[in-house]
Amino acid sequence: MRDDPRLPFSPRFWRSPLRGPWFTSVLGLVLLVGITVLFVTGLVSYAAYNPDLSPVNDKTPDKGVLGFYLFAWPTSPHWLYRLTQGLHVTLGITLIPVLLAKLWSVVPRLFALPPARSLTHALERLSLVLLVGGGLFEFVTGVLNVQLDYVFPGSFYVLHFYGAWVFFAAFVAHALLKTPTALRNLRRSREERNDLVSPAPAEPTVSRRGALWFVGGGSLLLFSTTVGQSFDWLRRTALLAPHGGADPGTGPNGFQINKTAAYAGIDPAETSEDAWRLVITGRTGTVRLSRAQLDELPSHSAALPIACVEGWSTSDQWWRGVRLRDLAALVGYDGDPPDLFVESLQRHGAFRRAALRANQVADPRSLLALYVNGEELSPDHGHPARIIVPAAPGVLNTKWVARLTFGDL
Numbered sequence: 368m369r370d371d372p373r374l375p376f377s378p379r380f381w382r383s384p385l386r387g388p389w390f391t392s393v394l395g396l397v398l399l400v401g402i403t404v405l406f407v408t409g410l411v412s413y414a415a416y417n418p419d420l421s422p423v424n425d426k427t428p429d430k431g432v433l434g435f436y437l438f439a440w441p442t443s444p445h446w447l448y449r450l451t452q453g454l455h456v457t458l459g460i461t462l463i464p465v466l467l468a469k470l471w472s473v474v475p476r477l478f479a480l481p482p483a484r485s486l487t488h489a490l491e492r493l494s495l496v497l498l499v500g501g502g503l504f505e506f507v508t509g510v511l512n513v514q515l516d517y518v519f520p521g522s523f524y525v526l527h528f529y530g531a532w533v534f535f536a537a538f539v540a541h542a543l544l545k546t547p548t549a550l551r552n553l554r555r556s557r558e559e560r561n562d563l564v565s566p567a568p569a570e571p572t573v574s575r576r577g578a579l580w581f582v583g584g585g586s587l588l589l590f591s592t593t594v595g596q597s598f599d600w601l602r603r604t605a606l607l608a609p610h611g612g613a614d615p616g617t618g619p620n621g622f623q624i625n626k627t628a629a630y631a632g633i634d635p636a637e638t639s640e641d642a643w644r645l646v647i648t649g650r651t652g653t654v655r656l657s658r659a660q661l662d663e664l665p666s667h668s669a670a671l672p673i674a675c676v677e678g679w680s681t682s683d684q685w686w687r688g689v690r691l692r693d694l695a696a697l698v699g700y701d702g703d704p705p706d707l708f709v710e711s712l713q714r715h716g717a718f719r720r721a722a723l724r725a726n727q728v729a730d731p732r733s734l735l736a737l738y739v740n741g742e743e744l745s746p747d748h749g750h751p752a753r754i755i756v757p758a759a760p761g762v763l764n765t766k767w768v769a770r771l772t773f774g775d776l
C-alpha cells in the first residue's frame with residue numbers, strides 16, 4: 368500500500384510542492400497565538416455569565432473542577448464584554464482559513480504507515496485525533512451558534528465548553544512538542560527535507576509565499592465581513608454576522624434586536640399600564656409597583672452597550688430608569704445591596720431568568736431601564752422595563768422584567 372502512488376498511504380500520492388516544514392510552521396505559529404487568545408476569551412466569556420452564582424446562569428452544571436477559575440465579573444470598563452466577546456467571535460471566524468490550511472498542510476501525515484511506530488508515536492497520534500477533532504468541533508459549533516442562532520438549544524454552551532478543554536489540552540501538548548521545531552524551521556535559510564515535502568512534487572503553480580498570501584487574503588475577507596458586527600457605522604459590512612434577525616428600523620430604538628417580543632411570546636395586553644406590575648421581593652417583604660409609580664422614583668441615566676455572546680454589540684445607548692440599588696433599598700437593603708434574581712414575563716426560553724451578583728447590583732450605572740435614547744423602550748427592546756448592567760453579557764440584560772428578588776444567592 369505504501370508504494371502505490373494512487374493511494375494516500377504512499378508519500379508519492381501527495382504532490383503539492385507547497386507542503387513542507389516552513390509552510391506548516393508559519394501557520395502553526397499563527398494558530399499558537401490565535402487559539403490561545405480564543406481559549407482565554409472563551410473562558411472569560413463563561414466567567415461573565417456568573418455561572419457559580421446561580422443554577423439559572425449555569426449551562427454546565429457538571430463542570431466540576433473546570434470552573435476553578437471563576438470570579439466575580441467586574442462592571443468596569445463598561446465595554447469589557449463587548450471587547451472580549453467581539454474578539455472571541457471575530458478572531459475565531461478570521462482564523463478559519465488558517466486552520467484549514469494548516470490541516471491541509473499536514474494531511475499526508477494522517478495516512479502515514481505504519482499507524483504507530485512505537486508507544487510514544489501511538490500516543491502522539493492519539494493526541495492528534497483530539498487536536499484535529501477538537502479543533503474542528505470548536506470551530507464548527509462556534510460558527511453554527513453565531514450563524515443559526517442557538518442551533519443546539521441549551522446544549523451549545525455545554526458542547527463548546529467541554530470541547531474547549533479537550534481541544535486546548537491536546538493543543539498545549541502539541542504546542543510544547545512542536546513550537547521549538549517550528550521556530551527552528553522559520554530560521555533555516557533552506558527548506559529541510561522532511562516527511563511533509565513531496566518526494567514527487569508537481570510543477571508549482573504558486574510560490575509558498577503566494578499560498579500564504581492566499582490564506583491571509585481569505586482571513587482578511589472573513590475579518591472584513593465580520594468585524595462590522597461590533598461597530599454601528601460598520602454594521603452593514605457585517606455580511607457574515609449578525610445573522611438575519613429582526614430589522615430594528617431607525618430612530619432611538621433602532622439598534623440590534625436579539626429576540627422580538629412576538630418571538631418571546633409577550634402579549635401586549637400583559638405589558639399595558641393596567642396589567643403590568645413590577646413585583647420586588649427582599650428582606651422586608653414584597654412591593655408591587657405600577658409603571659407610573661416607577662416613573663416617580665428617582666431616575667438615572669447610563670450610556671451602555673448591548674454585547675451578545677454571539678459576538679455582535681451595539682455602541683453605547685442612553686438608558687434611563689431606576690437604579691437597581693435604589694430598588695433594593697425599597698425592600699430593606701439600605702447599605703450594600705445583595706444579589707438579584709430577575710424574572711421576565713416570558714414563559715419559555717433559557718434567557719427569561721438571570722441572576723446578577725451583588726457587585727453588579729451595586730454599580731450606580733446598573734438600571735431597570737424604562738427609556739432608551741430619550742424614548743420609551745420599544746416592545747422588542749423590553750418594554751415596559753429591562754435590566755441593563757455595565758460590562759455584562761447581553762444575556763444578563765433581561766427584557767420584559769416582571770419580578771425582582773433581592774437576597775444572597
Ligand SMILES: Nc1nc2c(c(=O)[nH]1)N[C@H]1C(S)=C(S)[C@@H](COP(=O)(O)O)O[C@H]1N2
Nearest residue numbers: 623624625675711718748761762764765766
Ligand atoms: N426575556 C428575555 N430577555 C433577554 C433575552 C431573551 O431571549 N429573553 N435575550 C437576551 C440576549 S441573549 C441579548 S443579547 C439581549 C439583546 O437585547 P436587545 O434585543 O435589546 O438588543 O437581550 C437579552 N434579554
Ligand SMILES: [Mo]
Nearest residue numbers: 675676761762
Ligand atoms: Mo445574546
